[in-house]
Amino acid sequence: MGRAPCCDKSKVKRGPWSPEEDTTLKNYLHNHGTGGNWISLPTKAGLNRCGKSCRLRWLNYLRPDIKRGGFTEEEDNLICTLYGTIGSRWSVIASQLPGRTDNDVKNYWNTKLKKKFFAAYNMNLASREFPASVPKFESGTPQDHGTSSSCFDGTLPYLMDVSLGQSFDQQKQISQFSHSNFLEVNDFGTCGSKSFTNISSSQEASSLPTSSILGLENNYTLWSGDESGALTDYGFEPPADALLGNFGY
DNA sequence: AACGACATCAACCGCCAAGGG
DNA sequence: CCCCTTGGCGGTTGATGTCGT
Numbered sequence: 001m002g003r004a005p006c007c008d009k010s011k012v013k014r015g016p017w018s019p020e021e022d023t024t025l026k027n028y029l030h031n032h033g034t035g036g037n038w039i040s041l042p043t044k045a046g047l048n049r050c051g052k053s054c055r056l057r058w059l060n061y062l063r064p065d066i067k068r069g070g071f072t073e074e075e076d077n078l079i080c081t082l083y084g085t086i087g088s089r090w091s092v093i094a095s096q097l098p099g100r101t102d103n104d105v106k107n108y109w110n111t112k113l114k115k116k117f118f119a120a121y122n123m124n125l126a127s128r129e130f131p132a133s134v135p136k137f138e139s140g141t142p143q144d145h146g147t148s149s150s151c152f153d154g155t156l157p158y159l160m161d162v163s164l165g166q167s168f169d170q171q172k173q174i175s176q177f178s179h180s181n182f183l184e185v186n187d188f189g190t191c192g193s194k195s196f197t198n199i200s201s202s203q204e205a206s207s208l209p210t211s212s213i214l215g216l217e218n219n220y221t222l223w224s225g226d227e228s229g230a231l232t233d234y235g236f237e238p239p240a241d242a243l244l245g246n247f248g249y
Numbered sequence: 250a251a252c253g254a255c256a257t258c259a260a261c262c263g264c265c266a267a268g269g270g
Numbered sequence: 271c272c273c274c275t276t277g278g279c280g281g282t283t284g285a286t287g288t289c290g291t
Contacts (some may be wrong), residue, residue, distance in 0.1 A: 016259070016285080055277075056260070091279060106280075108260050183278065 007039070007050045014050075017057055025054055026062055067099025071108055079105060080117050108151060146217045 013021075028045035035041065039051035047054060060066075071079075075097055082093045090102035090109075097105065 014261075037276075050261090052262095052277085053260075059278095060259075088280065102279075103259075111257055168290095 001020070004028075009050070011048075012050045012053070013048045014053070017061075021049065021064060022057070025057060029058060029062075056103075060101045065099055066101065071100075071113075075100070076113060076116070079109060079113055083109065116151075 017025075024045055024047055028041070028047075032044070034055075035044070037051075038055040041047075042051055042054050043050045045054075072231075078096060079093055080088075082096065086092060088106075090106045094100050094102040094105045
C-alpha cells in the first residue's frame with residue numbers, strides 16, 4: 001500500500017503561483033502566522049493549494065528576508081567548501097548564507113558552481129599533482145560525504161579556491177559567514193544564520209516579526225551548539241562533525 | 250526571423266524523521 | 271510501542287528565457 005498523499009492532487013491548483021495567490025498567502029501569514037500547521041493553512045487562507053506548496057512558496061520566494069540576485073565570490077567559496085566537506089546538505093549550507101534558501105543554493109550549485117568547482121579541481125589536478133585522495137584531516141578517519149559521495153569517488157577538493165585555483169583558507173572563509181555559533185531559528189524556515197548582534201543591531205531587526213503579528217512566540221531563538229546541546233547531532237564522522245560544530249550543529 | 254540547444258529556477262515528488270495520540 | 275500526521279529535505283522535472291547558428 002502506498003503512502004497517503006498530503007492532499008488530493010486532483011483538487012488543488014498546481015504550477016506557478018499568481019500574484020493574487022502570493023498576496024493572499026502573504027496577507028494570511030502576516031495576520032495569522034502558520035498556526036503551526038501548513039497542511040490546513042491553504043483552507044484557512046482560502047487558497048486552493050497544497051499545504052506543502054504554500055510552505056515552499058513562502059520559504060523560497062515570499063519570505064521578506066530572501067536575498068535575490070547573483071552570488072558573491074565569497075558565497076561561491078563557502079558553498080564549495082561546505083559541499084566538499086558535508087556533501088549535498090543544502091539546508092545546512094544555506095543556513096550559512098543569510099538570505100539564501102536551500103533551493104537557491106541547490107539550483108546555483110547544479111547550474112553553475114558544479115562546473116566551476118570541477119573545472120578548478122581538474123586544473124589543480126593537472127598543474128599541481130593534486131592528490132587523488134585528500135586526507136587533510138588529522139583524525140585519519142574516512143570522510144563522510146553524505147549522499148554525494150558517489151559523485152566524488154572519495155576524492156574531494158575541499159580546500160580549493162574555485163575561482164582562483166588556489167589554496168583556500170577554510171576556517172577563514174567560514175568565520176566570515178558563521179559570525180558566531182548562534183543560529184537564528186524561527187517558524188518560517190531553517191535559513192538564516194546571523195549573530196545576535198547582527199540581528200539586534202541591523203535595520204532588519206526592526207522589521208523582524210513580532211509574535212503578535214505572526215502568531216509566534218520566540219521567533220528568534222539563539223542556540224549555541226556548545227552550550228545548549230539542543231541542536232541535532234547529525235551523526236557525521238569527523239571532519240564534518242568538527243566543521244558543523246563551527247555552525248552550532 | 251526562425252529554429253534548436255542550452256541555461257535557469259520555480260515547483261513538485263517522494264522519502265524520512267519527529268512528535269503526538 | 272505503534273500508527274498517523276506533518277514538517278523538512280534532497281533530487282528531479284518542466285516551463286521559460288537566452289544564446290548561437
